Each structure stands twice: as C-alpha cells, then as structure tokens.
Amino acid sequence: MRKELQKRLEKGGRIFSYDREKDVLRVENGATHQGMNISLPEIVAKWNTQKEKAIDEVVYYAEEALNVMGKAHPLSGREKYIFPVIRSSSFPKEAREGVLFLTDEHTAETRIYYALDLGKTYRLIDLKLLEEEGWSGEHVRETARFNVRSLSTEMKKDTVAGNDFYFLNTNDGYDASRILNEKFLKEMAEKVKGEMVVAVPHQDVLIIGDIRNETGYDVMAQMTMNFFANGHVPITALSFLYKDGELEPIFIMGKKRKS
Numbered sequence: 001m002r003k004e005l006q007k008r009l010e011k012g013g014r015i016f017s018y019d020r021e022k023d024v025l026r027v028e029n030g031a032t033h034q035g036m037n038i039s040l041p042e043i044v045a046k047w048n049t050q051k052e053k054a055i056d057e058v059v060y061y062a063e064e065a066l067n068v069m070g071k072a073h074p075l076s077g078r079e080k081y082i083f084p085v086i087r088s089s090s091f092p093k094e095a096r097e098g099v100l101f102l103t104d105e106h107t108a109e110t111r112i113y114y115a116l117d118l119g120k121t122y123r124l125i126d127l128k129l130l131e132e133e134g135w136s137g138e139h140v141r142e143t144a145r146f147n148v149r150s151l152s153t154e155m156k157k158d159t160v161a162g163n164d165f166y167f168l169n170t171n172d173g174y175d176a177s178r179i180l181n182e183k184f185l186k187e188m189a190e191k192v193k194g195e196m197v198v199a200v201p202h203q204d205v206l207i208i209g210d211i212r213n214e215t216g217y218d219v220m221a222q223m224t225m226n227f228f229a230n231g232h233v234p235i236t237a238l239s240f241l242y243k244d245g246e247l248e249p250i251f252i253m254g255k256k257r258k259s
Contacts, residue, residue: 013029024038075125081116083117083174084180085124087233088234101127102126102140107240114140151172151181156169164192165220166207167205168208171204174203176235197211198240203232
C-alpha cells in the first residue's frame with residue numbers, strides 16, 4: 001500500500017518518509033516542506049472492501065490538499081467560507097510545525113476545529129493565521145457558527161423495527177458540523193417520540209435516531225460503526241444521547257446500553 005501511494009503521489013519533487021512504528025506515510029512539498037500524514041491501516045481496511053476505490057479516494061484528497069499548501073489563504077473577505085468542523089478528540093491540536101489550531105472542546109469524544117473552505121479542500125485555521133490577519137478567535141467562532149446555521153438540514157428518513165432514523169449526507173464536508181446547529185437539534189428533539197440519539201461517525205454524515213425500543217439501540221450502534229469504518233475522515237463510533245440541550249456519549253452493547 002505504501003509503495004502504491006508513493007507511486008501515485010510522486011511528482012513535483014515531493015518527499016516521502018515512513019514511520020514504521022505508527023504505520024504512517026508522510027508526503028511533503030520538497031520546496032516548502034509542508035505536507036500531510038497518511039495512516040496506512042485505515043486505508044488497508046477500506047481496501048479490503050472497496051478495493052481500488054479506497055486508494056483513488058485517498059489520492060484525490062491528498063492531491064487537493066498538497067496543491068493548496070504553501071499558498072496564501074487570507075480570511076478577510078472570505079467570511080462566508082469559514083465553518084466549524086468536528087474531529088475526534090484524539091485529532092492533533094497543532095500542525096506539524098508546532099502551530100496550534102483554533103479549537104474548542106465539544107464532548108469527551110469530539111473537538112471543534114475551524115476551517116476556511118477552499119472549494120475541493122479546506123485549511124484548518126491556526127493561531128498563526130489569526131495573528132497574521134489580526135483576527136480574534138471569537139470572531140472566527142461567531143462567523144463559523146453563523147455559517148453552519150445557514151447550511152441545509154434536509155434529512156432522509158428510514159424506519160426499522162418501530163424506530164425512525166434520519167440521515168443528513170450532503171457530502172459538502174460539513175455534514176457532521178450540523179451537530180453544532182443548536183436550533184436544528186432542538187427542532188428534532190421536539191419531533192422525536194422516543195429517546196433522541198445522535199451520531200457523527202465521519203465528517204460526511206450525521207445520524208439522528210428516534211429510539212423507541214432496545215432493537216433501535218442495536219441498529220443505531222451497527223450503523224454508526226459501519227459508517228465510522230468506511231468514512232473518509234472518521235470521527236467516533238459512539239453515539240450521543242441528546243437531552244435538555246446536552247450531548248452525552250453512550251456505549252451500546254448488545255441489547256443493553258450503558259451511559
């Protein structure tokens with residue numbers, strides 16, 4: 001897998017390094033030494049089920065990201081392209097150069113980052129960029145929250161064993177970010193008849209379950225794990241119980257659930 005990725009990404013003086021202990025391939029622009037890390041075990045797992053599609057997807061996103069690195073991306077005048085993004089709590093808090101990203105705590109499983117949308121990819125906003133632009137972190141937060149509320153919240157519905165499941169999957173890169181739209185969550189809470197369970201297994205999907213029996217929890221757990229295993233940017237395989245405006249991670253095991 002490492003050799004295949006290097007073969008496809010090897011152009012324009014790019015430099016490759018491999019961390020055997022972590023099984024991570026590093027790809028850098030030879031001139032700027034800016035680059036990205038690619039975790040190989042995740043790709044191999046997807047290759048087992050998706051074959052060439054898994055590799056094509058990684059190469060596509062890597063190329064898009066590498067092509068914008070080293071270029072200036074000012075925030076001023078591009079306020080409408082600033083959005084919050086949800087990542088796993090284990091996601092790095094700083095860039096490889098040691099510059100901290102602008103982040104906020106969210107749940108025990110997730111953390112909020114902020115991104116400047118560049119079309120086919122985006123740049124995570126760090127403190128160095130804020131300093132260069134003369135922006136405050138609070139201004140970015142307010143702008144991002146306003147923008148995420150403007151995104152579509154149209155969902156598809158499926159019913160299994162008396163439980164309703166709603167899926168938001170626009171593939172705009174910010175599906176999981178809708179979990180930060182408090183008005184949207186409150187509206188869904190008024191709509192559900194059972195317990196409201198929310199999941200963001202990867203960045204391109206948000207699932208809301210109207211759970212009315214034990215089978216519903218099992219279905220929710222299985223779906224979330226499946227999405228988590230196949231997502232381009234996995235976030236968490238856990239679901240969250242939404243109650244009184246709060247998100248509480250829940251562990252669903254078999255037909256029993258523990259909070």
